Amino acid sequence: MSTPILEVDALERRFDVSAPWLNRLIERKPRRSLRAVDGIDFTIRRGETLALVGESGCGKSTVARLVTGLYPPSGGAVRFHGDATRMQMIFQDPFASLNPRWRVGRIVAEPLVTLRPGTPAAQVRARVEELLATVGLAASDAARYPHEFSGGQRQRISIARALAGEPEFLVCDEPTSALDVSVQAQVLNLMKRLQRELGLTYLFISHDLSVVRHMADTIAVMYLGRIVEIQPTADLFARPLHPYTRLLLETIPDLEAPKRDRAPMAGEVPSPIAPPPGCAFHPRCPLAHERCRTERPARDARLREGRVACFAAERESH
């Protein structure tokens, strides 16, 4: 087994969501804080992919920002054992993250020039062409602007730009969510090939279990700022342990039976400003019992190797 490149330990991030101080004074309202990330742990080994999966608002993007250092943590730690200058990020919306006034050649060259200032122009140009070819674009595309490309091609440009920084670790925040299904598969295949060829490590964020199924070695399922289940991908699909993971799996479109209606997931994600007491999932959980309403389950190394935080899963294992 390879060595860990990233260790996340009891990581927390709170946001102050209080009203402005004058309103607070007038209305006598207390400060309010939102726990976007509420004590999470995971490890990623070199060359592997860990996927963070969960519904909108569960804290995935905040974890990405904590890992890349865009946000300082409110508690806990992110330990990166690689070269911090070789961590890059790929975003959901490549159009928003690519400068519309720059030609593709300059966009892709920028990280390279930052990493190796003084590189001769001819060498930069040659490298840009090489990178464009790596992601399946033509050398002549360097002279064009981002708006001249399709969504999938723009995401290829983002990937070429990320590669220009010679990364060892990539944080990918919903990199294919804005793309059509067929284009999505092409970009995912490209990312898999690059991982294999360049030995990259990925933290891959998605709301969609079917997307990460063929990408991730390990899947961590998040609910309201916490990891409720973490398992090797094959195990999670073969034997999901948390009732929330089972619900997520039920809502995956079934390619073999596309006409079958899927039951929508019951209930809404509660607000992280006032999370339910006990297990945050209990109001939506078909297996909830008394203890779940008052006590918060933790991932415990003695129970199923710490893969799940659920009292019902604990009962099933006896």
Ligand SMILES: Nc1ncnc2c1ncn2[C@@H]1O[C@H](COP(=O)(O)OP(=O)(O)OP(=O)(O)O)[C@@H](O)[C@H]1O
């Ligand atoms: N800067 C901020 N200030 C206040 N609240 C924030 C901030 N950033 C995120 N939040 C809140 O933190 C929670 C987690 O947000 P986050 O964006 O990490 O979730 P997510 O799972 O990535 O969702 P999405 O897929 O919609 O981006 C949400 O309730 C969000 O409203």
